[in-house]
Amino acid sequence: MPDLCVLGLGLIGGSVLRAAKAAGWTAWGATRSSDDVTAARAEGFDAGGDLDVALERARAADALVVVAVPLPAVDEVLRRVAAVVPTAKLTDVVSVKGPVHDAVRRLAPRTRYVGGHPMAGTSTSGWGAGRADLFRGAAWVVAVEDDSDMAVLAEVVAFALAVEAHVVPASTAEHDAAVGRISHLPHVLAAVLAAVGADGGPLALALAAGSFTDGTRVAGTRPELTQAMCEGNRTALLDAVDDALGRLGAARGSLASTGGLAKTIEAGHAARKALDAQRSAVRTDVTIDLDSPGARDALRAVGARGGRIVSLDGATARAQTS
Amino acid sequence: MPDLCVLGLGLIGGSVLRAAKAAGWTAWGATRSSDDVTAARAEGFDAGGDLDVALERARAADALVVVAVPLPAVDEVLRRVAAVVPTAKLTDVVSVKGPVHDAVRRLAPRTRYVGGHPMAGTSTSGWGAGRADLFRGAAWVVAVEDDSDMAVLAEVVAFALAVEAHVVPASTAEHDAAVGRISHLPHVLAAVLAAVGADGGPLALALAAGSFTDGTRVAGTRPELTQAMCEGNRTALLDAVDDALGRLGAARGSLASTGGLAKTIEAGHAARKALDAQRSAVRTDVTIDLDSPGARDALRAVGARGGRIVSLDGATARAQTS
Numbered sequence: 001m002p003d004l005c006v007l008g009l010g011l012i013g014g015s016v017l018r019a020a021k022a023a024g025w026t027a028w029g030a031t032r033s034s035d036d037v038t039a040a041r042a043e044g045f046d047a048g049g050d051l052d053v054a055l056e057r058a059r060a061a062d063a064l065v066v067v068a069v070p071l072p073a074v075d076e077v078l079r080r081v082a083a084v085v086p087t088a089k090l091t092d093v094v095s096v097k098g099p100v101h102d103a104v105r106r107l108a109p110r111t112r113y114v115g116g117h118p119m120a121g122t123s124t125s126g127w128g129a130g131r132a133d134l135f136r137g138a139a140w141v142v143a144v145e146d147d148s149d150m151a152v153l154a155e156v157v158a159f160a161l162a163v164e165a166h167v168v169p170a171s172t173a174e175h176d177a178a179v180g181r182i183s184h185l186p187h188v189l190a191a192v193l194a195a196v197g198a199d200g201g202p203l204a205l206a207l208a209a210g211s212f213t214d215g216t217r218v219a220g221t222r223p224e225l226t227q228a229m230c231e232g233n234r235t236a237l238l239d240a241v242d243d244a245l246g247r248l249g250a251a252r253g254s255l256a257s258t259g260g261l262a263k264t265i266e267a268g269h270a271a272r273k274a275l276d277a278q279r280s281a282v283r284t285d286v287t288i289d290l291d292s293p294g295a296r297d298a299l300r301a302v303g304a305r306g307g308r309i310v311s312l313d314g315a316t317a318r319a320q321t322s
Numbered sequence: 323m324p325d326l327c328v329l330g331l332g333l334i335g336g337s338v339l340r341a342a343k344a345a346g347w348t349a350w351g352a353t354r355s356s357d358d359v360t361a362a363r364a365e366g367f368d369a370g371g372d373l374d375v376a377l378e379r380a381r382a383a384d385a386l387v388v389v390a391v392p393l394p395a396v397d398e399v400l401r402r403v404a405a406v407v408p409t410a411k412l413t414d415v416v417s418v419k420g421p422v423h424d425a426v427r428r429l430a431p432r433t434r435y436v437g438g439h440p441m442a443g444t445s446t447s448g449w450g451a452g453r454a455d456l457f458r459g460a461a462w463v464v465a466v467e468d469d470s471d472m473a474v475l476a477e478v479v480a481f482a483l484a485v486e487a488h489v490v491p492a493s494t495a496e497h498d499a500a501v502g503r504i505s506h507l508p509h510v511l512a513a514v515l516a517a518v519g520a521d522g523g524p525l526a527l528a529l530a531a532g533s534f535t536d537g538t539r540v541a542g543t544r545p546e547l548t549q550a551m552c553e554g555n556r557t558a559l560l561d562a563v564d565d566a567l568g569r570l571g572a573a574r575g576s577l578a579s580t581g582g583l584a585k586t587i588e589a590g591h592a593a594r595k596a597l598d599a600q601r602s603a604v605r606t607d608v609t610i611d612l613d614s615p616g617a618r619d620a621l622r623a624v625g626a627r628g629g630r631i632v633s634l635d636g637a638t639a640r641a642q643t644s
Contacts, residue, residue, distance in 0.1 A: 139528065191589065192569045192570050203626050213597075305524050
């Protein structure tokens with residue numbers, strides 16, 4: 001069990017620090033927000049305001065460094081990491097992986113970086129919003145690249161398992177494409193739906209029932225958070241938006257010409273049933289030796305099949321796939 | 323308090339019959355589904371399998387006739403109404419109002435028709451799915467046309483109030499435009515989102531969290547129900563889909579050119595806040611004399627401002643608007 005150095009103590013970073021302590025790991029954090037430092041300390045956590053001091057401790061302890069700042073602040077934090085712990089064991093919790101991966105290559109190329117993305121919480125922020133159990137049952141994607149350091153990967157997996165997350169291995173590109181479709185596109189469509197509904201005036205809003213309320217819920221998220229998340233995954237989100245435009249345009253054409261929506265509605269129904277079916281699918285166990293040459297491919301195959309890592313014993317990961 | 327004759331005993335019709343009895347109204351129903359007749363009788367309700375027999379009773383009692391069959395079956399039922407009770411006091415509970423209004427003009431032109439739409443329940447169907455309290459707190463749109471019979475309108479309003487619905491007056495066209503935006507478009511977008519997500523494969527579905535689950539929930543509705551509802555409101559839904567295509571296309575263009583989504587996300591956020599604000603708005607009372615010349619305009623103005631009728635005393639309606 002390595003030590004953990006958490007840089008950034010907002011919703012996710014603050015929850016990482018809490019969850020680490022609750023799981024019995026030695027962990028400390030740093031943030032430039034003096035309010036968050038004060039609040040964290042008042043709750044008995046090991047928190048400070050100087051990233052370099054936290055990183056010096058990480059170097060001394062060979063700690064796993066967790067970058068937990070928003071995407072726009074990542075570059076600056078990586079520069080500090082490279083300056084103080086150039087070969088750090090490094091992970092992050094940012095919601096897109098391609099841009100962080102690129103930034104690490106550019107600014108901290110000697111670190112042993114394995115990206116991560118715990119998929120929990122976007123509608124609140126700050127230390128006060130965090131919880132020790134935020135990651136319980138949530139997906140935590142661990143990025144598996146051809147050059148990933150498997151020892152660091154094992155540490156990231158071990159931590160995500162310790163906080164009871166569902167550990168999903170996937171490549172950086174696979175991750176970004178998937179979240180473009182199931183996390184970022186929903187935010188864009190919710191914004192579009194909310195605006196079209198409000199254009200109908202107070203009568204339309206007065207008649208809004210479950211389908212509209214559910215479909216626009218995430219439009220209530222703080223817009224700067226949604227915007228940063230979506231814009232950070234620009235390329236993959238464009239693909240998803242293009243698919244949505246194509247399908248919506250086809251529905252429009254069919255409705256205008258024949259008046260029929262069967263194809264659109266039936267495809268959506270089948271897709272939603274596929275989600276339910278996958279969630280209730282019987283699972284098959286797979287064992288992966290992380291030291292084997294095919295480990296990376298095997299891990300990515302688990303994620304591609306909708307599976308996850310459920311335990312880690314030394315270098316032996318046990319996974320379940322549907 | 324008039325008597326009530328309910329034609330069709332599915333989810334909505336069956337709930338109308340239950341709610342009427344619970345509110346102390348004399349009510350009977352008829353349906354061609356012998357299973358539903360048996361089930362309704364077993365629960366002590368006055369139900370039969372012959373529409374003409376039910377309509378003969380309606381003529382004798384000058385009952386308010388409620389058409390509660392799906393849109394494709396409306397024409398046939400209207401022909402029976404016109405044959406047995408040509409000047410019936412008539413309403414309906416179908417989810418689109420323009421097509422029903424047109425069908426009444428065509429097939430039962432002498433009836434005194436005032437359309438209605440209780441906005442409750444789409445994902446289940448049949449007598450067994452009904453409930454006496456289905457309409458409590460739900461919007462019940464009452465269609466106000468320039469030639470509406472105000473005495474029948476008052477009866478429809480009285481019934482909707484008796485079952486504790488939120489009575490929203492609006493013209494047929496206003497109703498269809500509004501539900502196109504806040505009920506039918508959400509179903510189309512949910513179908514599109516579900517399909518684009520499932521195209522991302524098992525990994526994408528495994529990573530699906532609240533934004534995707536919420537945004538696709540209504541795609542789980544039985545597709546034939548969704549299809550009939552959306553196709554029945556073709557013209558208004560086309561307008562809503564075009565608005566959505568325009569906004570999504572603008573988002574696509576902005577993301578591709580500058581990488582920015584601020585306009586889309588901020589408009590969606592403001593719209594969602596408008597929904598919340600309207601729901602918590604302080605209400606202003608308005609009193610409308612249904613016998614006055616301006617009553618129809620005054621009623622429609624209440625609905626257009628997001629208001630509703632809260633009580634009826636003789637021909638005096640009290641309404642609240644935000």
